[in-house]
Amino acid sequence: MLKDDVERELNVQIGEETASAWLYLSMAAWFESMNLPGFANWMFVQAQEELVHARMFYDFVHERRGRVILGAIAAPPTEWASPLEAFEAAFAHEVHITERIHFLTGLADRVADYPTRVFLHWFVTEQVEEEASADEIVQKLRMLGETGSGLFMLDRELGTRVFTPPAAPAT
Ligand code: OFO
Numbered sequence: 001m002l003k004d005d006v007e008r009e010l011n012v013q014i015g016e017e018t019a020s021a022w023l024y025l026s027m028a029a030w031f032e033s034m035n036l037p038g039f040a041n042w043m044f045v046q047a048q049e050e051l052v053h054a055r056m057f058y059d060f061v062h063e064r065r066g067r068v069i070l071g072a073i074a075a076p077p078t079e080w081a082s083p084l085e086a087f088e089a090a091f092a093h094e095v096h097i098t099e100r101i102h103f104l105t106g107l108a109d110r111v112a113d114y115p116t117r118v119f120l121h122w123f124v125t126e127q128v129e130e131e132a133s134a135d136e137i138v139q140k141l142r143m144l145g146e147t148g149s150g151l152f153m154l155d156r157e158l159g160t161r162v163f164t165p166p167a168a169p170a171t
Contacts, residue, residue: 002066003111009104010116014057015071016100021050023093026076027086036151038159039083042137045163046090052165053123060119083151084141091134098127126166 002010028043061068080086101123108116137158144150 002061002064002116003113006107006111006113006116007061007064007066009107010057010061010066011069011071013100013104014054014061014068015073016097017050017054017057019073019076020093020097021047021054022073023076024050024090026078027080027090030078030080030086031083034083036083036155038155038157039086042158042161043090045161048163049166053126056122056166060116064115082146084138084146087134087138087141091131091138094127094130094134098131101127 024043024047028040028047031037031040031043058068077089080089101120105117105120105124108114108120137154140154144154
């Protein structure tokens with residue numbers, strides 16, 4: 001059984017992961033409107049991954065015989081000044097999600113909830129990758145510049161990203 005405060009925070013995290021998907025889908029739509037289909041593809045794949053993350057928390061709460069309670073998801077921003085600003089926002093968002101995962105991990109430790117602690121281990125590792133992949137594109141945008149052939153080449157590269165569902169963590 002889940003303790004009440006752990007259950008509540010896992011429910012908050014379902015909302016956080018869903019909000020991540022909503023944010024990246026909004027960024028995908030903005031990139032489409034900017035005629036950058038490769039960037040839009042990268043964000044769309046990212047949104048799909050976030051929905052899987054939300055589902056993992058959803059399933060875990062049920063496995064532990066908890067109750068999933070969904071809250072409101074705030075509307076995401078819809079405009080960014082440039083591709084660089086959008087990816088800087090994506091990176092900052094991932095830093096926030098990392099902080100949430102670390103907070104949850106600390107909570108599980110404090111209440112000796114070992115199954116939740118083990119479940120969260122996958123997300124601790126995942127967040128290292130999430131931050132690194134957003135930051136890699138920030139660095140490329142800074143290096144290549146945001147106009148002309150650099151942007152076109154990066155758009156082609158980001159267009160090759162495909163969605164592969166993450167393997168479920170052991171519980
Ligand atoms: Fe779910 O990792 Fe990004 O937000």
